[in-house]
Amino acid sequence: MKASVVQADGSIKVEEKPIPKPEADEILLRVITAGQNPTDWKTAAKAKAGVIVGCDAVGEVVELGSDVPASEVKKGEVRFVFIRGSTREDNGAFAEYATTRWDLTSVVPSNITPRQAASIPIPYCTAVQSLFQNLKLPQYPEKANGEWIIVYSGASAVGQFVIQLAKLAGLRVATTASEYRWPTLKALGADVVADYKDPDVVKKIKEATGDQIQYGVDCISEQGTIQKTQEFFRPEGGRLITTLFDLSGLPRPEVKTEFCLAYICLGKELTYDTTFFPYSEEDTKLWAKWCKLATTLFGEGKLKPSDIDVIGGLDKVQDGFELMKSGKHSKKIVYSIGE
Known part of the structure; x- marks a missing residue:
């Protein structure tokens, strides 16, 4: 071949x-x-x-x-x-x-x-892992109670699935993206969208959400975006998931921040860069469940x-x-x- x-x-x-x-x-x-x-x-x-x-x-x-x-x-x-x-x-x-x-x-x-x-595959898996393994949000068909989540870079491949799955889980979604991407993200379910290049982006999203963001997924996770994403959270903090691994120099300890790695879902132990990850039955079972769900959710148009x-x-x-x-x-x- x-x-x-x-x-x-x-x-x-x-x-x-x-x-x-x-x-x-x-x-x-x-x-x-x-x-x-x-x-x-x-x-x-x-x-x-x-x-x-x-x-x-x-x-x-x-x-x-x-x-x-x-x-x-x-x-x-x-x-x-x-x-x-x-x-x-x-x-x-x-x-x-x-x-x-x-x-x-x-x-x-x-x-x-x-x-x-x-x-x-990978963007969907990363979104599933972030929301349901790391943040422990309610899984389909159960729903949360309208809590707010910030999705940094909602127009990214991962971001688009985080938005859709978060809405499916009953959350309200705020996200960042260039303005020309706003119609697409609103069609996917985003409630609030702001331009990440706007110097007042944090202020605008805090005002639009009543300063009640308690969950977050940073779909970029480099060049200062993790620190930036922490700024969107409510005063008492919350939980943020990143897609890369450098969690140094974070300004808000009340925003509990951890990374996810989609490869963990593949049912084998692995070394990524220099870090060893043991086999995770929990992550693998979660991915298997959502692989089966995917056929229905995409088939019925609940996910795009x-x-x-x-x-x-x-x-x-x-x-x-x-x-x-x-x-x-x-x-x-x-x-x-x-x-």
């Missing part, structure tokens, strides 16, 4: 690789489309030569492992998957075939195309995928990485692989 592979000089090129074999609890997918996330280029930059890049894929089930229940998975189904890319020479999302644990995948409903579905930009096939991954690094994109970068 063809796959996008890290080279000795750090670049990404297409190489031939053997088709991976699914383990007992895994399925083999013929990849149709793949979606790019910031973690793809960041982890590839530190990865050893020879590994396959990419985490998010949409594909057709072509083989079932020996322990995969035939009542749950059918050959020919199209499913979206989130796997850990840039770690293995025999498996990754940016390839013509990929394997993954069967219960950590979702059937793509008929109202969503494989291209659209490629925008979902992000806008996408298909820039080509596997040979365009290096270009996609450069585009994402530049920040000159506003849509989810997607690759067409087996369409």
Whole structure:
């Protein structure tokens, strides 16, 4: 099979690789489309030569492992998957075939195309983990009591799913974004939107929410955004979740701040950078639950995928990485692989 592979000089090129074999609890997918996330280029930059890049894929089930229940998975189904890319020479999302644990995948409903579905896996997983594992908010169909949450960078891929899931959980949502993105975010459920570049953004959001923000998710989590997001919280503080890990120099100890890492949901222990994370049964079970829920929630229109930009096939991954690094994109970068 063809796959996008890290080279000795750090670049990404297409190489031939053997088709991976699914383990007992895994399925083999013929990849149709793949979606790019910031973690793809960041982890590839530190990865050893020879590994396959990419985490998010949409594909057709072509083989079932020996322990995969035939009542749950059918050959020919199209499913979206989130796997850990840039770690293995025999498996990754940016390839013509990929394997993954069967219960950590979702059937793509008929109202969503494989291209659209490629925008979902990691951003959706991160939003699920932030809200329901870290913040312990009520899970569908239960609802909270209209408490306020701040979503910093609501127009980001993660931010769009945090907004939708927070509304589904019964919260009121305030968010930041460039003004041209406001209609999109309001359509997703945001109650209050302000421009993050506005010098009075904190004041405006505090006034609009009655200074009652008690939950938060910072979808950027670098270059001062964690400190900035803490400013939106009510005087007595609350709980803030970040998507990156540097929690030094935070000004408000009453805003309890912790990070989330979506890879923990994949059912294996792991080392990320230099930090070891043990296997978490709780996180894995949560992700499996929401993978199953996804088919219904997207199928019924309660959740919507992000806008996408298909820039080509596997040979365009290096270009996609450069585009994402530049920040000159506003849509989810997607690759067409087996369409």
